[in-house]
Amino acid sequence: MTNRNEQLFNRAKAVIPGGVNSPVRAFGSVGGIPRFIKKAEGAYVWDENDIRYIDYVGSWGPAIVGHAHPEVIEAVRAAALDGLSFGAPTEAEITIAEEIGKLVPSVEQLRLVSSGTEATMTAIRLARGYTGRDKIIKFEGCYHGHSDSLLVKAGSGLLTFGNPSSAGVPADFTKHTLVLEYNNVAQLEETFAQLGGKIACVIIEPFVGNMNLVRPSENFVKALRALTEQHGAVLIYDEVMTGFRVALGGAQSLHGVPPDLTTMGKVIGGGMPLAAFGGKKEIMACISPLGGVYQAGTLSGNPVAVAAGLKTLEIIQRPGFYENLTERTEQLVNGFKAAAADNGIDFTADSVGGMFGLYFADHTPQNYADMAKSDTEAFKHFFHGMLERGVAFGPSAFEAAFVSAAHTPEIIEETIAIARDVFQSMSR
Numbered sequence: 002m003t004n005r006n007e008q009l010f011n012r013a014k015a016v017i018p019g020g021v022n023s024p025v026r027a028f029g030s031v032g033g034i035p036r037f038i039k040k041a042e043g044a045y046v047w048d049e050n051d052i053r054y055i056d057y058v059g060s061w062g063p064a065i066v067g068h069a070h071p072e073v074i075e076a077v078r079a080a081a082l083d084g085l086s087f088g089a090p091t092e093a094e095i096t097i098a099e100e101i102g103k104l105v106p107s108v109e110q111l112r113l114v115s116s117g118t119e120a121t122m123t124a125i126r127l128a129r130g131y132t133g134r135d136k137i138i139k140f141e142g143c144y145h146g147h148s149d150s151l152l153v154k155a156g157s158g159l160l161t162f163g164n165p166s167s168a169g170v171p172a173d174f175t176k177h178t179l180v181l182e183y184n185n186v187a188q189l190e191e192t193f194a195q196l197g198g199k200i201a202c203v204i205i206e207p208f209v210g211n212m213n214l215v216r217p218s219e220n221f222v223k224a225l226r227a228l229t230e231q232h233g234a235v236l237i238y239d240e241v242m243t244g245f246r247v248a249l250g251g252a253q254s255l256h257g258v259p260p261d262l263t264t265m266g267k268v269i270g271g272g273m274p275l276a277a278f279g280g281k282k283e284i285m286a287c288i289s290p291l292g293g294v295y296q297a298g299t300l301s302g303n304p305v306a307v308a309a310g311l312k313t314l315e316i317i318q319r320p321g322f323y324e325n326l327t328e329r330t331e332q333l334v335n336g337f338k339a340a341a342a343d344n345g346i347d348f349t350a351d352s353v354g355g356m357f358g359l360y361f362a363d364h365t366p367q368n369y370a371d372m373a374k375s376d377t378e379a380f381k382h383f384f385h386g387m388l389e390r391g392v393a394f395g396p397s398a399f400e401a402a403f404v405s406a407a408h409t410p411e412i413i414e415e416t417i418a419i420a421r422d423v424f425q426s427m428s429r
């Protein structure tokens with residue numbers, strides 16, 4: 002049989018660097034041929050060989066109501082018939098801002114952009130403009146998109162500033178970024194004690210989804226809020242992944258601690274390019290045209306993307322949506338844990354709302370160094386074993402995965418049975 006995926010990958014590599022438009026899609030860390038997807042519906046995606054997969058990538062988060070939900074498609078179709086982009090304000094942009102503000106009360110005002118990267122990049126600029134300070138804190142293992150000052154790895158010691166983690170980023174651009182350890186309260190306290198008056202903001206994934214799933218401790222969350230308040234720094238929750246994914250009100254509704262600014266993406270666009278940053282009115286007033294912090298976008302608030310987002314936000318507010326999503330996700334991780342234990346595999350799993358992490362380790366990791374010790378070879382076996390049997394996960398051991406409302410209890414059980422088979426093959 003001709004392998005269309007392989008043919009397309011070879012063709013793509015001639016005209017697109019690495020054959021992909023976002024690096025993780027290239028299967029670099031797991032090996033093998035990426036699946037080229039031709040169609041998605043509900044809990045499934047189909048590749049170019051016409052093979053169907055139960056999908057736990059969910060477009061890396063947006064597909065919370067299931068792929069190609071008929072109501073979302075209809076909303077997109079209706080919006081498209083009225084024109085694809087105007088470069089002028091529309092009523093639907095107000096409606097979605099009102100809707101998000103209702104669900105996430107710390108977001109008093111927001112601005113729409115087209116990607117999570119734009120949202121975090123601008124939130125950082127805004128925090129710097131608002132405070133008049135340059136230095137920022139991020140945490141190792143958190144990903145906030147690919148803007149220069151956030152592509153940073155930890156320096157050699159505490160209070161040494163980060164080094165660029167990407168070629169092409171001048172060290173001068175990252176010299177103001179401090180990279181601290183997630184869940185390390187003492188380090189955070191020490192940093193604020195020494196540099197508090199110079200720190201513009203702390204940006205954090207309030208549940209991390211980019212080093213697999215990592216939860217913050219309660220003390221860590223409290224310390225973040227208390228220290229930023231005490232030192233006049235802006236606390237930014239990057240909820241691009243967790244927003245409307247872990248709960249209707251995002252991670253902040255679970256932590257019970259509101260940030261000053263929030264960034265969002267993924268779910269709010271329902272699969273279309275839409276993201277946002279927002280928060281306290283006083284801070285948002287610093288953005289152009291009201292204030293001196295510049296930000297703009299030709300396609301910002303695109304009417305078709307906003308239509309998809311509004312319909313998605315409507316569906317997720319229906320009774321029982323998050324209860325079901327959470328239950329299905331727990332059913333999945335509990336089934337995986339039991340299947341692994343029965344086969345003597347070092348494995349654990351965790352979930353929050355519709356987001357989950359699988360760890361080939363004997364405990365749930367607390368930070369990046371801990372996560373980096375997990376068994377990536379075991380993950381590779383698991384990943385390919387599942388893929389060959391028709392279940393798709395993200396091609397990396399360090400990414401969270403996602404359940405959608407279209408994943409029925411039967412689909413979850415089918416997935417667990419397949420995982421049991423894969424764990425069995427790994428235990429031999």
Ligand SMILES: Cc1ncc(COP(=O)(O)O)c(C=O)c1O
Binds near residue numbers: 115206241276
């Ligand atoms: C927490 C977080 N912030 C920011 C981003 C960047 O978003 P985008 O890929 O839309 O630029 C991502 C992407 O995965 C993310 O997970």
